[in-house]
Amino acid sequence: MRASEEQLRGLMISGLDGDAGDHAALLRLLAPLLRGFYRRRANGCEDDIEDLVQETLIAVHTRRATYDRDRVFTAWLFAIARYKMIDHFRRSRRLQPIEDFEDVLIAEGFEDASGARMDIDDLLETLPDKQARMIRATRIEGLSVAEAAQADGIGESDVKVSVHRGLKSLMMRIQGGGR
Template sequence: MPASEDQLKTWMVDGLNGDAAAYAALLKALVPTLRAFYRRRLGDEDAVEDLVQETLIAVHTRRMSYDRDRMFSAWMFAVARYKLVDHFRRRRQHCDLDGIDTLLAFEGFEEEANARMDVDALLVALPAKQASLIRKTRIDGQSVAEAAHEAGLGESDVKVSIHRGLKALAMRLRGGRG
């Protein structure tokens, strides 16, 4: 089973902070994902293995350009896409432009990345307390009691903050002021 986005990001950030074991775990976890990514696009198994290695090297050499506030998978698949384009250029291969979006898709992470960026953009407009509580309960799956305990608040305060925040978001999405 592939590692989750959260696990990959944790390994990457820990690796950037000097944890060699976490970084090694990240690179090891990327191999099957990258193989699958390239196999769906290429028929040449040797080219697949070459591209996996090139991508791992690129991830390593460009690791300092990774923004810790962004999704790791989106960044990694962007590196992989560039390596795939470079591969096509080297071989002077052409592909049908009608299928280019499918060819360069982020393997399901694109939708998740866009959704997460949309949610982040909406939540940033709310007061920090409301945004944090909505994220904890509606996105991260904590109960109201867990979020209240973690934030040092009463459960009713958490419920009211969430309600007000969601109401403001709904108004904003309808085009009103929130």
Template structure:
């Protein structure tokens, strides 16, 4: 049975809703950790409040718009409520980071897209692409790490990147 899509949750399907919330939790945690920087209990509370809001307002999500923008909009409102309730003030240097949802959203979205593409590749190709293209290792270093030949690393990277490009429609 294929996995259910997270965007099916607004229809009220329990499994899809659970998937949506589980997928959103780490994104929200990273968003709040970067901006709030207080204790873990505060971060957990913020994530829970945002997840509750996502659950309660999921019927209002417009499927023609990017989901992450909607999610981070809820997160931003929860963070503002958090600061208001504590009468806390943001440092001026943090205001740009707090308001700059687009940069964080794009980075998180890209990371999730790349991980999805890598999961579709054979394990060996995905590992050497991570080693060389994400972790920044040379072909020689990746070959040593994986116990394979340097040419094998280069061929695997080439084939893996080619497969990833094909899967997103770039030839």
């Protein structure tokens, strides 16, 4: 069974408040989630995937004090995971293209013109909840449409429509045509 954002965030906060059992439970729940994340992106051997999972779990443990309790936990987690994957590819000299959600959201030339990066969490908060959840699930967490539909209890076509409408709305905002 896949843990929800609320469950993971609750365990993280409880662990930060000193509950070692909840912290251990969080790390146990994160391992299969991270394996799936890396398996879909790393195109490597199982040893590489396990190394990345362990490195990420260690980073979550050692950097847990940097987690902002008011933010989405999985966004923080997958940011760490992406950095660990990039570092791994650099070390092994196997740089591969990595799907970067920010590239989809940032209009051409926006970053150079403004000199700033957009905070994806803040941007997603401008969307209706279901659209934001489905974009997070499929584009950030790397779930398939079927996995996201099952996790949220909705149909696959609903996931596809939500992602499409959400990305279209975000692109309009970024390009200056939206609110």
